[in-house]
Amino acid sequence: MNKTSLIIQREYVTRVRKKSFIIMTLLTPFLIALIFVVPALVMSNEDKDFKKIAVIEDGSDLFKGVIPDTKDAEFEYLTNTSLSDIKTTFSEKGYYGVLYISDLVANVPNAVQLISKKQPPIGLLDHISNSLEKEIERQKLLGYNIANLDEILKSINSNVEVQTIKIDEAGESKQTSTGIAMGLAYISGFLMYMLVFMFGSQVMRGVIEEKTSRIVEVIISSVKPVQLMLGKIIGIALVGLTQFAIWILLTLAIVTVVQSKILPEKTMEQVQQLPQSLGQAEPTAAGAEAGTAVTSQMTQIQSLFASAMNQRWGLIIFAFVFYFITGYLLYASLFAAIGSAVDNETETQQFMLPVTIPIILGLIVAMGTMQNPESSISFWFSIIPLTSPIVMVARIPFDVPAWEIALSMSLMLVTIVVCIWMAAKIYRTGILMYGKKTSYKEIWKWLTYKG
Amino acid sequence: MPLFEALNVTKRFATQTALDGVSISVPEQSIYGLLGPNGAGKTTLIRIINQITAPDSGTVMLNGRPIRPEDIYKIGYLPEERGLYKKMKVGEQALYLAQLKGLSRTEAMRRLKYWFKKLEITDWWGKKVEELSKGMQQKVQFATTVLHEPQLLIFDEPFTGFDPINVKLIKDEILFLREKGATIIFATHNMGSVEELCDNITLINKAKTILEGRVDTIRQEWAGNEFDIVFDGEVTPSGNAHFSVIRSQFEKGRSTVRIKAADTHDTNEIIRSMTAAGTVIAFNPALPSMNDIFIRVVETKNSEAAKN
Numbered sequence: 148m149n150k151t152s153l154i155i156q157r158e159y160v161t162r163v164r165k166k167s168f169i170i171m172t173l174l175t176p177f178l179i180a181l182i183f184v185v186p187a188l189v190m191s192n193e194d195k196d197f198k199k200i201a202v203i204e205d206g207s208d209l210f211k212g213v214i215p216d217t218k219d220a221e222f223e224y225l226t227n228t229s230l231s232d233i234k235t236t237f238s239e240k241g242y243y244g245v246l247y248i249s250d251l252v253a254n255v256p257n258a259v260q261l262i263s264k265k266q267p268p269i270g271l272l273d274h275i276s277n278s279l280e281k282e283i284e285r286q287k288l289l290g291y292n293i294a295n296l297d298e299i300l301k302s303i304n305s306n307v308e309v310q311t312i313k314i315d316e317a318g319e320s321k322q323t324s325t326g327i328a329m330g331l332a333y334i335s336g337f338l339m340y341m342l343v344f345m346f347g348s349q350v351m352r353g354v355i356e357e358k359t360s361r362i363v364e365v366i367i368s369s370v371k372p373v374q375l376m377l378g379k380i381i382g383i384a385l386v387g388l389t390q391f392a393i394w395i396l397l398t399l400a401i402v403t404v405v406q407s408k409i410l411p412e413k414t415m416e417q418v419q420q421l422p423q424s425l426g427q428a429e430p431t432a433a434g435a436e437a438g439t440a441v442t443s444q445m446t447q448i449q450s451l452f453a454s455a456m457n458q459r460w461g462l463i464i465f466a467f468v469f470y471f472i473t474g475y476l477l478y479a480s481l482f483a484a485i486g487s488a489v490d491n492e493t494e495t496q497q498f499m500l501p502v503t504i505p506i507i508l509g510l511i512v513a514m515g516t517m518q519n520p521e522s523s524i525s526f527w528f529s530i531i532p533l534t535s536p537i538v539m540v541a542r543i544p545f546d547v548p549a550w551e552i553a554l555s556m557s558l559m560l561v562t563i564v565v566c567i568w569m570a571a572k573i574y575r576t577g578i579l580m581y582g583k584k585t586s587y588k589e590i591w592k593w594l595t596y597k598g
Numbered sequence: 599m600p601l602f603e604a605l606n607v608t609k610r611f612a613t614q615t616a617l618d619g620v621s622i623s624v625p626e627q628s629i630y631g632l633l634g635p636n637g638a639g640k641t642t643l644i645r646i647i648n649q650i651t652a653p654d655s656g657t658v659m660l661n662g663r664p665i666r667p668e669d670i671y672k673i674g675y676l677p678e679e680r681g682l683y684k685k686m687k688v689g690e691q692a693l694y695l696a697q698l699k700g701l702s703r704t705e706a707m708r709r710l711k712y713w714f715k716k717l718e719i720t721d722w723w724g725k726k727v728e729e730l731s732k733g734m735q736q737k738v739q740f741a742t743t744v745l746h747e748p749q750l751l752i753f754d755e756p757f758t759g760f761d762p763i764n765v766k767l768i769k770d771e772i773l774f775l776r777e778k779g780a781t782i783i784f785a786t787h788n789m790g791s792v793e794e795l796c797d798n799i800t801l802i803n804k805a806k807t808i809l810e811g812r813v814d815t816i817r818q819e820w821a822g823n824e825f826d827i828v829f830d831g832e833v834t835p836s837g838n839a840h841f842s843v844i845r846s847q848f849e850k851g852r853s854t855v856r857i858k859a860a861d862t863h864d865t866n867e868i869i870r871s872m873t874a875a876g877t878v879i880a881f882n883p884a885l886p887s888m889n890d891i892f893i894r895v896v897e898t899k900n901s902e903a904a905k906n
Contacts, residue, residue, distance in 0.1 A: 165685075
């Protein structure tokens, strides 16, 4: 078998079998899923028992039948009953609670009380206060004697969504959403940063381990140092890809499973209710409200979806993969060279700084790029190889000219070749040097050794 | 024909010369001692043989022709600074190293079983290296070095870290390997084992060869006019015109005396003086130990260098 693939295999298998890897890989999706699922769980977990609520109004019957029943609650309007009659006995009579509306309700905000033995769910309270507010507004408006009030009310029920239309040089307009582009830029920039740091430093630790355990001399009497270095870099990259693939798949699986257990009934009901409330000839005020809320949500999702489709996904994915691989190779070879030059991890500090600075700078510029993707700082940082993997990936969702991408990518490729060549030279000498503290001057000498 | 030859090998690093025109010639199926003080250039020479580094000038020959990259499969190397992957299991690690040396997995497995049994380490197959004592790790490493049955074996200080029983075990294995046809280069500071094992030696000091040849010849050459005499009881002969006493030691009812004969001496005269002094049990010419030769040669060279 080819030596390099043997090395890749060892690097991969020993890492993937580690307990810490397995635990991290399996646990992280649960943590991520928790972030998605917990809010849904909390929402769906609210009190779903059917509630019968007695409504008592002080003095008048202005609010009779104003609060529509919901699937969880029924409102029974009691006349000829005073609060004191029922206040202590409502639960024996089969009521969940008593809603008391005082005659001051139109003027005093806290003139409505819901008396119950348990904490009522927020949804129920919202439903009650929305219905009452609507009715009070309607009655106040009625006091102005406006003709065709109902039609006017319906027509002023409005909803505004801002769509951004970007016009390219050919004059074609596209519907885009800066939100999507920013989200993409943010996620990819941050992912790159994490990947490069996590796995690049694993390469470094691996090299230091081989050097301090002195196994390296045995191995390089069988294979070329550059094979060992590249085998390690590639093996760890595969570990990273495996971990990410598992994270993504598991997270998706967990989220879908959990949501299919909890959410569908709710969403399905909403969808089913939608045509009804829209189709009603004379919708009640509350019904119309609910209907528009749902439709506005729908249009929002539709427009997000439309602008997502308008992104050049092929290019974005290609760029992400390209910059991930090249960025990783670039930094991992630098990390490998550092690992070979030191005797232990504490000595890495002095060499880590110049490698860390471009990564962090790249991340900062990438964040700025999202505010202003066309600035000259963003431009230069997306061309210069050390920062381009992060900054260019963040810029690409905002339509970067093709020549800039081509320039950035070709510079990257040239840099990688040079970088791996240099790292291999440092590595070859460094792994056999023990004891003395390495300086930059020393490393320069190693670079100029021949053969 | 020598199996291995280094001809006029020179290697310079930025500030120092590690090897300055060193030549060695290792006959087939022999054990060749590579001796020298710390920092003399032994490790550099070994790394050149292993093609880890290349010489600045000079040639390295294996089987009568310049060494080639694929020759690494014919060489087995046990470095002085030994190590294994600490977190990896012994068996897996041995398999990995064997495969790197070009063995197929099944072949490596078969040979590993044989060697693990022979070195009495079969029980450790599934253990992690970090759970093993230093001596155990050395045995594992020894097995992986010889596994691919190389023509040329290079052992750099193979006995450090072993108890006397395991030193004997490894010595026997080295002799066994030579019997089976391997040629061995053996770098060490342990002069006792040089006398015991080596057929030929080269002594390198400050990047240059200062002594080389067959071990027995060298010892004969360096034998001065010294004799060891053993007496029954405590006896201390006094020196005369024929000899002087170098040291005398009384232990367990016997005296061991080392004398240095005068340049022109009569051995019979000396023996007569000895029998006069006490009951002689043994009378032998004293061969210098390799240790003495090593120290004397290196010190002479260094003081010569200091004078110039």
